[in-house]
Amino acid sequence: MGQTPAGRARPVALSLAGVTASHRTGSLARVALAPTTLEVHRGETVAVIGRSGAGKSTLADIVLGLRAPSNGQVEVLGEAWNSASRSPQRALRHLVQGVPQDPATAFVPRWSIRQNIARAVRQLTRDTNAEPRIRRAADLAQLDADLLDRRPAEISGGQAQRAAIARALAVDPAVLVADEPTSALDPATAQAVSAALLEVAADAHIALLLVTHDLALAGRCHRTITISAPTH
Numbered sequence: 058m059g060q061t062p063a064g065r066a067r068p069v070a071l072s073l074a075g076v077t078a079s080h081r082t083g084s085l086a087r088v089a090l091a092p093t094t095l096e097v098h099r100g101e102t103v104a105v106i107g108r109s110g111a112g113k114s115t116l117a118d119i120v121l122g123l124r125a126p127s128n129g130q131v132e133v134l135g136e137a138w139n140s141a142s143r144s145p146q147r148a149l150r151h152l153v154q155g156v157p158q159d160p161a162t163a164f165v166p167r168w169s170i171r172q173n174i175a176r177a178v179r180q181l182t183r184d185t186n187a188e189p190r191i192r193r194a195a196d197l198a199q200l201d202a203d204l205l206d207r208r209p210a211e212i213s214g215g216q217a218q219r220a221a222i223a224r225a226l227a228v229d230p231a232v233l234v235a236d237e238p239t240s241a242l243d244p245a246t247a248q249a250v251s252a253a254l255l256e257v258a259a260d261a262h263i264a265l266l267l268v269t270h271d272l273a274l275a276g277r278c279h280r281t282i283t284i285s286a287p288t289h
């Protein structure tokens with residue numbers, strides 16, 4: 058258990074120990090992430106900054122379970138989550154959710170936002186009654202409930218990003234990974250969506266890993282870690 062800045066003890070949601078990654082191009086393996094060790098508690102917001110190419114998105118993908126690390130372990134709520142020899146177990150998948158740069162990638166275009174979120178709930182939890190989860194998640198993400206019956210293309214970019222946050226929240230994650238989630242939005246909308254994300258993490262006791270180039274936004278997180286490009 059650790060102390061959050063609010064002073065309350067909260068469990069560790071995400072733990073990385075000596076995690077590295079390399080990308081293979083043909084026969085050449087190139088180190089993409091220098092050894093990274095990190096703990097994030099429930100309700101804690103951590104900004105991930107660093108130069109272009111330093112490995113921030115690689116780190117985000119490893120935490121999301123989208124790629125395996127070369128070395129080291131990732132644990133979620135104390136359970137083995139991702140390593141070179143163990144990919145994420147299906148039963149734990151709901152625990153780590155992503156908020157993508159482009160919310161369109163989170164949704165099936167021909168379905169309403171409600172149907173999209175209901176599908177995520179069905180696939181990732183055993184809950185057969187998605188509606189209360191959808192309403193709570195929309196409320197937390199500050200998404201107007203009237204927009205739930207529209208298709209992704211029928212809402213604005215900022216609303217779509219709130220819908221993507223709601224989709225992630227509906228399955229009750231312990232960890233949220235947002236990789237430059239507001240880079241496609243105008244400054245005022247980006248500001249509002251970022252504020253909503255930080256509030257969500259606190260309100261739903263979620264560990265937030267926020268990859269950003271925006272130092273002002275990083276300054277509003279509890280903590281910032283800097284990823285440095287690996288030395289070859």
Ligand SMILES: Nc1ncnc2c1ncn2[C@@H]1O[C@H](COP(=O)(O)OP(=O)(O)OP(=O)(O)O)[C@@H](O)[C@H]1O
Nearest residue numbers: 080081082089107108109110111112113114115116
């Ligand atoms: N699919 C890939 N195949 C080969 N190399 C890759 C691949 N994706 C990323 N890399 C390399 O891995 C390193 C880390 O890339 P990554 O995308 O994680 O950086 P980043 O810090 O997120 O950069 P940015 O801020 O520009 O988004 C870079 O050297 C990049 O060129």
